[in-house]
Amino acid sequence: xxxxxxxxxxxxxxxxxxxxAEARPVSVVRAATGSRAAGTVRFxxxxxxxxxxxxxxxxxxxxxxxxxAGTIFGIIGRSGAGKSSLLRxxxxxxxxxxxxxLVDGEPIGALDTAxxxxxxxxxGMIFQHFNLLSAKTVRQNVAxxxxxxxxxxxxxxxxxxxxxxxxxxxxxxxxxxxxxxGGQKQRVGIARALVSRPEILLCDEATSALDPETTLxxxxxxxxxxxxxxxxxxxITHEMSVIREICSDVVVLEQGRIxxxxxxxxxxxxxxxxxxxxxxxxxxxxxxxxxxxxLQPNPVPGGATxxxxxxxxxxxDLSALTAAAGxxxxxxxxxxxxxxxxxxxxMLVAVAGADPDAENRLRALGTDIERIGHVAADD
Amino acid sequence: MSxxxxxxxxxxxxxxLVMVGASAGIAVLAGLPLALFLVTSGPGGIFPAPxxxxxxxxxxxxxxxxxxxxxxxxxxxxxxLVTGTTIxxxxxxxxxxVSATPFFARIAEVSLRDVDAGLIEAAQSIGxxxxxxxxxxxxxxxxxxxxxxxxxxxxxxxxxxxxxGAVGAGGLGDVAIRYGYQRFDTTVMMAxxxxxxxxxxxxxxxxxxxxxxxxxx
Ligand SMILES: Nc1ncnc2c1ncn2[C@@H]1O[C@H](COP(=O)(O)OP(=O)(O)O)[C@@H](O)[C@H]1O
Ligand SMILES: [Mg+2]
Numbered sequence: 001x002x003x004x005x006x007x008x009x010x011x012x013x014x015x016x017x018x019x020x021a022e023a024r025p026v027s028v029v030r031a032a033t034g035s036r037a038a039g040t041v042r043f044x045x046x047x048x049x050x051x052x053x054x055x056x057x058x059x060x061x062x063x064x065x066x067x068x069a070g071t072i073f074g075i076i077g078r079s080g081a082g083k084s085s086l087l088r089x090x091x092x093x094x095x096x097x098x099x100x101x102l103v104d105g106e107p108i109g110a111l112d113t114a115x116x117x118x119x120x121x122x123x124g125m126i127f128q129h130f131n132l133l134s135a136k137t138v139r140q141n142v143a144x145x146x147x148x149x150x151x152x153x154x155x156x157x158x159x160x161x162x163x164x165x166x167x168x169x170x171x172x173x174x175x176x177x178x179x180x181x182g183g184q185k186q187r188v189g190i191a192r193a194l195v196s197r198p199e200i201l202l203c204d205e206a207t208s209a210l211d212p213e214t215t216l217x218x219x220x221x222x223x224x225x226x227x228x229x230x231x232x233x234x235x236i237t238h239e240m241s242v243i244r245e246i247c248s249d250v251v252v253l254e255q256g257r258i259x260x261x262x263x264x265x266x267x268x269x270x271x272x273x274x275x276x277x278x279x280x281x282x283x284x285x286x287x288x289x290x291x292x293x294x295l296q297p298n299p300v301p302g303g304a305t306x307x308x309x310x311x312x313x314x315x316x317d318l319s320a321l322t323a324a325a326g327x328x329x330x331x332x333x334x335x336x337x338x339x340x341x342x343x344x345x346x347m348l349v350a351v352a353g354a355d356p357d358a359e360n361r362l363r364a365l366g367t368d369i370e371r372i373g374h375v376a377a378d379d
Numbered sequence: 380m381s382x383x384x385x386x387x388x389x390x391x392x393x394x395x396l397v398m399v400g401a402s403a404g405i406a407v408l409a410g411l412p413l414a415l416f417l418v419t420s421g422p423g424g425i426f427p428a429p430x431x432x433x434x435x436x437x438x439x440x441x442x443x444x445x446x447x448x449x450x451x452x453x454x455x456x457x458x459x460l461v462t463g464t465t466i467x468x469x470x471x472x473x474x475x476x477v478s479a480t481p482f483f484a485r486i487a488e489v490s491l492r493d494v495d496a497g498l499i500e501a502a503q504s505i506g507x508x509x510x511x512x513x514x515x516x517x518x519x520x521x522x523x524x525x526x527x528x529x530x531x532x533x534x535x536x537x538x539x540x541x542x543x544g545a546v547g548a549g550g551l552g553d554v555a556i557r558y559g560y561q562r563f564d565t566t567v568m569m570a571x572x573x574x575x576x577x578x579x580x581x582x583x584x585x586x587x588x589x590x591x592x593x594x595x596x
Contacts, residue, residue, distance in 0.1 A: 091504055093500055117508060120503070125504040125505075127500075134520060135519035145505035148507050149506060
């Protein structure tokens with residue numbers, strides 16, 4: 001019976017734990033028995049191969065990933081990396097061809113039709129193109145999940161009003177979607193996704209069709225929903241700014257595999273995988289071209305050493321840096337950002353001379369530095 | 380025109396309305412489920428049954444390939460079986476329906492297929508079962524196209540019903556042949572043509588208006 005305690009029977013006639021529960025790693029059990037068990041997703045060696053006329057496409061390859069309850073988890077990667085395929089296995093819009101997906105510790109692959117319908121009512125989803133029914137009013141669109149679940153009409157009305165208020169569209173209830181702006185349509189999409197009180201919200205490029213201003217308002221709505229309702233949000237985006245804005249954790253996919261995953265401040269602060277670096281390229285200012293042209297591999301008499309200092313967490317202490325360098329330090333370029341309350345970014349500095357000890361003293365401070373070359377004096 | 384002739388035209392007009400109306404009703408009742416089957420049973424559909432899909436698709440094509448005038452004659456034994464007679468309004472309804480059903484089914488199929496796959500996915504993601512998808516997504520979203528298709532079907536059925544008149548079905552076509560053509564009564568011929576044009580215009584206008592109303596909400 002130990003397994004039942006954390007799998008939880010959500011409602012009479014709902015789903016129950018299976019025998020497989022006993023075999024689960026301790027860490028999963030602990031995560032699931034925490035204060036808020038509802039809303040975890042776990043991928044276990046999930047693979048997906050599409051068979052098409054052109055041949056087999058391996059969209060996902062042995063994905064192992066745990067999404068804790070209550071987080072805003074970002075999925076990034078180039079187009080075709082497998083982001084949508086991964087997200088869509090969570091509500092089984094896509095069936096994995098290998099491995100399994102667990103929601104709240106429950107493997108969802110074995111669910112029958114009724115079980116699947118119940119699962120989907122616990123998982124909301126919003127889309128890039130909103131996917132609202134044009135023949136129904138806003139109210140009818142938002143009410144649909146409840147109507148098809150057989151909720152009595154008397155309960156549907158107040159609940160629909162409640163979520164429309166939450167997304168700020170109470171005055172548009174009787175409008176048809178064609179009369180709404182993109183941002184309003186996505187708010188209806190969010191209301192429809194939230195109306196059955198899900199634990200998880202899946203967002204597939206939900207802001208990609210919106211202008212920057214509307215994107216920000218939708219993102220702040222999502223963050224608000226996550227804080228107020230404790231819903232786990234899993235979102236796909238190709239906009240790094242979206243991840244930086246609201247995600248706590250991120251996974252980088254590359255050709256169907258996990259390139260790198262972790263808290264956003266760490267992955268964005270010190271990206272390790274080339275795929276992550278490539279995605280962050282537009283955000284990280286690279287070596288300015290004029291400087292790159294004058295950079296030399298060997299020390300220049302009377303010149304300076306150019307160092308790149310990477311900050312991933314701690315805000316750099318400038319006086320400590322100059323003291324450790326023991327020589328004049330010039331700041332050539334810097335871009336420090338704050339993500340999740342941590343300083344993240346990089347600086348280019350020129351330290352007069354070419355003293356290897358200066359570098360060692362800087363490293364001893366715990367700074368992440370990299371010598372990228374030498375320049376002549378007047379640079 | 381004599382009062383008898385006006386009476387005859389009036390009766391013939393009513394006969395045509397009955398023939399077309401009843402056949403259109405049957406075409407919708409039979410054609411819409413057929414269209415839904417063709418759309419949902421194909422590969423990747425929500426009720427996949429590829430083999431049955433191919434068979435039904437071929438049957439529909441078969442009926443569509445036979446010209447109405449040939450169908451009219453070829454179906455005589457079947458018509459007798461169903462209605463007990465081969466002349467008159469009710470006997471004409473059989474070949475008219477048989478001809479209009481696959482025609483309408485194909486047109487409705489196109490509209491149903493045009494429904495964005497994203498809408499079906501969204502419906503699945505909120506826990507819709509397949510019957511909910513039929514009732515809340517496929518049919519309502521395709522409705523303007525289906526109404527437009529029904530308009531086309533009815534207009535072409537008005538023409539076909541006149542043809543059926545030529546082989547003893549009654550209606551406006553019958554009057555045109557017997558009085559206008561065989562007795563060289565040009566006035567009757569012109570009157571029939573005018574009535575047919577008016578009928579077609581009314582149907583087209585009603586259909587277009589309904590589609591516009593649905594599309595602009
Ligand atoms: N239904 C499908 N049939 C065949 N190939 C598909 C299908 N869906 C996705 N793919 C392929 O799988 C890969 C991953 O696609 P997807 O998950 O949509 O990537 P992303 O969302 O990261 O752009 C791509 O190469 C894509 O072409
Ligand atoms: Mg995608």
